[in-house]
Amino acid sequence: MSKTLLDLVKETDVVPYSITSSFNSSDCFSLIAHDGSGTLGFMIPKVVSILFEQFPSDFIIDYYASTLTLASHLDTEPKRSEAFARIAKTLKEKNFFPEVLGGWRNELYPVYCPQKELYLLVERAASPLFGVITYGVHITGYVGSENSKNPKELKVWTPRRAYNKPTFPGMLDNTVAGGLGHPYGVLETAIKECGEEAGLSEEYARSRLVPAGVISYWYRHKYSPELDLYQPEVEYVYDLPMDKVTVPKPVDGEVAEFKLWGVDELLREMRAGNFKPNTALVMIDFFIRHAIIDPEQEPDYLEITSRIHRRFPFPTR
Amino acid sequence: MSKTLLDLVKETDVVPYSITSSFNSSDCFSLIAHDGSGTLGFMIPKVVSILFEQFPSDFIIDYYASTLTLASHLDTEPKRSEAFARIAKTLKEKNFFPEVLGGWRNELYPVYCPQKELYLLVERAASPLFGVITYGVHITGYVGSENSKNPKELKVWTPRRAYNKPTFPGMLDNTVAGGLGHPYGVLETAIKECGEEAGLSEEYARSRLVPAGVISYWYRHKYSPELDLYQPEVEYVYDLPMDKVTVPKPVDGEVAEFKLWGVDELLREMRAGNFKPNTALVMIDFFIRHAIIDPEQEPDYLEITSRIHRRFPFPTR
Structure with missing residues (x-):
C-alpha cells in the first residue's frame, strides 16, 4: 500500500515527543554527564545493565531515576574519550552486541556538552549503544x-x-x-x-x-x-x-x-x-x-x- | 550591542521547551477542547479569570489542573464559533483588554482539532487572548x-x-x-x-x-x-x-x-x-x-x- x-x-x-530531558522510565535510561550538567543520550536497559556490570568504576547507576552517570573521575575530555575507547574495544573483544559492534569503523564520533564543546569521542559503531546524537x-x-x-x-x-x-x-x-x-x-x-x-x-x-x-x-x-x-x-x-x-x-x-x-x-x-x-x-x-x-x-x-x-x-x- | x-x-x-501539552502550572492555563480531546492553546491566569467570570456557562475551570475547558454544550463547530464571536464582541464592548481588542480586524482565524479539522473560528484580534496558533x-x-x-x-x-x-x-x-x-x-x-x-x-x-x-x-x-x-x-x-x-x-x-x-x-x-x-x-x-x-x-x-x-x-x- x-x-x-x-x-x-x-x-x-519514531521516538515520542513526550520524551524530554527529564523523562524518567524503567524502559529508557538517561546517560548523564559526570558533573550532572546535562543528558547526553538515551539508552535501553539491556545495554545499561551490561555496561554497569562490565565497567562499574566508569559509571554510577540509579535505577530509581533511570540514569547512568559518568563517574566523577572522568573529568576531562581526554579521560572520557580514553575510557569510551577502552569500553568499546572491550565490549567488542568480549563479543557483546555483535550486531552493533560488528560494523566497527575505526572512526570517532563527537559528543558535545551543554557549552557546545567537545565532551568525548566514541567509536562510530558503538555510538548507538549510548543513544547519543x-x-x-x-x-x-x-x-x-x-x-x-x-x-x-x-x-x-x-x-x-x-x-x-x-x-x-x-x-x-x-x-x-x-x-x-x-x-x-x-x-x-x-x-x-x-x-x-x-x-x-x-x-x-x-x-x-x-x-x-x-x-x-x-x-x-x-x-x-x-x-x-x-x-x-x-x-x-x-x-x-x-x-x-x-x-x-x-x-x-x-x-x-x-x-x-x-x-x-x-x-x-x-x-x-x-x-x-x-x-x-x-x-x-x-x-x-x-x-x-x-x-x-x-x-x-x-x-x-x-x-x-x-x-x-x-x-x- | x-x-x-x-x-x-x-x-x-521565547516559550521554554519544558512546556508541553501536559504542562501544569498556576502561571499558565491550558485551553481544552469540550470533549477533552486536546489542548488548543495556553492562556495567562488574568485572562482565564475574566473569561470564567464573564462567561461561566461557556467554560469549566479547574484551578488545580490549571485548565479552562470549553463547556460540553459547545459540541459543534458552528456553536463554538458563535460562542467565541459573542465572547470577543462582549469583551470589546465592556472594554476588557483594550490593548488587544483595540486592533479589531473583522477577520476570522481558524483553530483546529486533533483530527486537523476546523474546530472553531475566532476574531483575529482576540486570538492572542486564547493563546491559539x-x-x-x-x-x-x-x-x-x-x-x-x-x-x-x-x-x-x-x-x-x-x-x-x-x-x-x-x-x-x-x-x-x-x-x-x-x-x-x-x-x-x-x-x-x-x-x-x-x-x-x-x-x-x-x-x-x-x-x-x-x-x-x-x-x-x-x-x-x-x-x-x-x-x-x-x-x-x-x-x-x-x-x-x-x-x-x-x-x-x-x-x-x-x-x-x-x-x-x-x-x-x-x-x-x-x-x-x-x-x-x-x-x-x-x-x-x-x-x-x-x-x-x-x-x-x-x-x-x-x-x-x-x-x-x-x-x-
Missing part, C-alpha cells in the same frame, strides 16, 4: 532545474545500495552521504564523500556544493529484536546542481548503480517504501525547498516540516 | 541571484513599517506578509497581500511566487505589563524572485518606504535589532535556504534551524 509522506516521516522520527552530511545531486520554470522537471542522481550491504541492501539512497567523523568539517566531509561514493573530483564538488540546511529526527534502529536502540540523528544537507555530462560512478562497492530519476518516479518509490528510511526525509526536505511539495497540495506540510527539524533534549554541536 | 542570529531566534521563540504567509521579494554564482549578491526588497503603526512602528519588515484568515488559502492570501501591501499585480505575483517551506515559533507578545500573551505562530514562506524593473509600492499606508537592501546591510540591521522580531526569523530561513548562512561559518546553525521549525503541543492545520 502506498505510504503518505507523513508516514515516511513517522517511521524515521550522530551527525552526517547528505548530498542531493540533481540535473536540470536552474533554467526551468517547472521544478518538477528536475532529475536526481539516485543510487541503489549494494545488495551485499549489511544495512538496507538494495534500497534507494541519497546521491552521496557520509558520517561526520572527528575532526573533519561538514564541507570537507561532503567533498570527500563525493569522491569516495560517486567518483566526483574535489574541484567539481567544491565548486558546486551548496549548503541548504540541516534536518534532524529521532530514529530507533532495531539491530535485533532485543536491541532497538535510540538513534537521534542530525544530517546537514547540501544540494549539488550537476551538468548534463557528468555521471556519478560507484567507487567503493557500496553502490550497485546510479540512475537519474524524475520527480514523479522518486515520489512513487518513496511512497512504496523503497528508499532507505532516513534518506526519504532528505528527499522530502529537498522537494519542499524546491517547491515540488507545495503547502496547497500536501495536507501534512507543516507537521512534516517541523518533525524533520526536531530539536533534541541534548546538547548539540 | 550586536546580536547573534541565535539571540534573534531566542527573542521570538495563528497562521500567516511571509514573502521575500528579491532581485538578482538566479544567474549569479554568489548568493551574497542578491538584494531583498525591504519595507520600513509606517511610523504610525500601533505595533513595531518604523521597524524593518518582510517584503509582504499577512495573516491567513478563514476561508482563504495560503497562495490566495500570498497573492492578495502582494497586491494590498506592495502594489504587485495578481498576474505578476501568481507567475513568480515559489513556496519554500514553513517556519514556526512560540512567541509571547507583551501588550501591556500584565498582558504578556502566549502566541504560537506558523508562517508559510514564499520566495518572490523579481525582475530588475518592477518596484514594490506602498499601497495601504502600512509601509513608509521600500528599499532594496544587500545581504550585508540586512544582516547588520537584523543584528542591530532593527527588524520586527518575527520577520528576522523569515530572513534567517531565507538566508539558510539560499546558502548565505553556512554551517561552516554559523556556530548556531543547527539550533537556529530546529527552533524556527518548532513543533507545537497543539493540533495544527
